[in-house]
Amino acid sequence: MKKICLFAVCWLVSLSAAAQHYRIDRKLQRKLEALVKPFQGTVGIYVHKLGTNREAAINADSLFPTASMIKVAIQAVIFQRIADSQLQYHQNLLYRDSLYYPGVDILGMAKDSTHIELSKVVMLMITESDNTAALWLQSLAGGGTAINQWLADHGYQYYRVNSRTPGREAAYRQYGWGQTTPREMARFLVQLRKGEIISPAASERMYRNLCHIYWDDVALSQIPPYVQAASKQGAVDDSRSEVVLVNAPHGDYVFCVDTKNIADQSWTHSNAAWELIRQVSALLWHYFEPHDHWKQPAAYQQFMQE
Template structure:
């Protein structure tokens, strides 16, 4: 029965995909923008007002880097909805949870208390990796999160790190993997209240609307417009997914890159981040006019 239901869900996604209309003018503009990029890139854009899309390498698999935190959030909120976790419950931080880096949570002293909701905030707002790996475990591990992604019809979006059986995928893609279409569609489902239920989706959307890392795609969108987003970056890959709503515009988009030549970390000059800004400006100018 479960296999039959999953087949029906996947068939619905496929049928919906073929039914979507391409925004031909915007497709040409985005295609031209991507020319000459030193690396592999995929883009998926959907106008939520009329359903038209732009899709380039939309089903190719890319590393998520920190975008994997959206599936992790989904796993956490599913536990919250079932009463197995409470966003206001106190957790005890232990030194064994530390993921070396510059995270805020990693600076805590052993045995300090922190609310679950604040750990979630750190994962999404600051992209705190210590918080994220703790939450991945609390959500039931990558195996359970992957099962949830599978139940939603996402065949490529997976947690790889600390997930038995996915060692080869981790070696290739890192912490997680996805496609531009699937990550953008996950964001769209959150917007539409289709992840878990409307209440939990609304909580997720508010949490995703507080991103500290706003120098890339978000920087090209007026500050009085609502944006929910999550980015991800490692040396060879920079990616970002956004929902944008305001000034007559309502759309989602995801840009993924991999095998990039410019692996610098200068926010102003890195080629992939500069491409992300240019794409975001192109889309905003297109949808808000």
């Protein structure tokens, strides 16, 4: 036990030391600051080019609502339970009507007593952002308290579940289902990419799940379709956010754009926060891949979510 604790302390110290050696990419920083200046709302951005010590940050350590980005943490603790032999990835689960969460979720359309594999419930939570699936998995993971303890044990200071979690009522009223910072959200995807969450095998499976996102009309729409990217999105009325790790030809990069207190709370394709996220994503793609001339086809908007 002492050896494990010592390892954890050393690991956290090494992370902190590594972060201190990052330097701001001044050119990129100026571009991002100019981009967000007219936005009506609060914006947080964190960008890091993996394999280098370059980063850009705007309110990167401020708290923002996660909305559905909390599902990345729920998935991780489900995989921890699989690693601890408490669950099996392909085991059959029994869906009951009492699990239904009102909305347009696919799982919520299932009949009472339907059997479904755990792997498919995870897929629905991540790929479709199915809330019925996510709340069921949050319970199977041990609830918000257990998920938050796992996050704390793994060095995450701010990333937390608030919904259905005793003692988190005030945070829930302020941030909703969960809360995080742009830096911590980006760091989670980097650790998955490096195989550092639970085990290399678990990290790879989770990373693959995050590369199969249905909601690809915001940040992902500004990245060529032949380039792999892991991502998760979150959206409620006054907050729209997205975290993305792009496996770009000239090196991976990760970014998270969080927003809150947004003036435009519409749910149309042209929502100002979603437009900002698209603009950030497009800026980063062309900044890190300056010789790539891909552009979105002219009539592509007809296939975007309304």
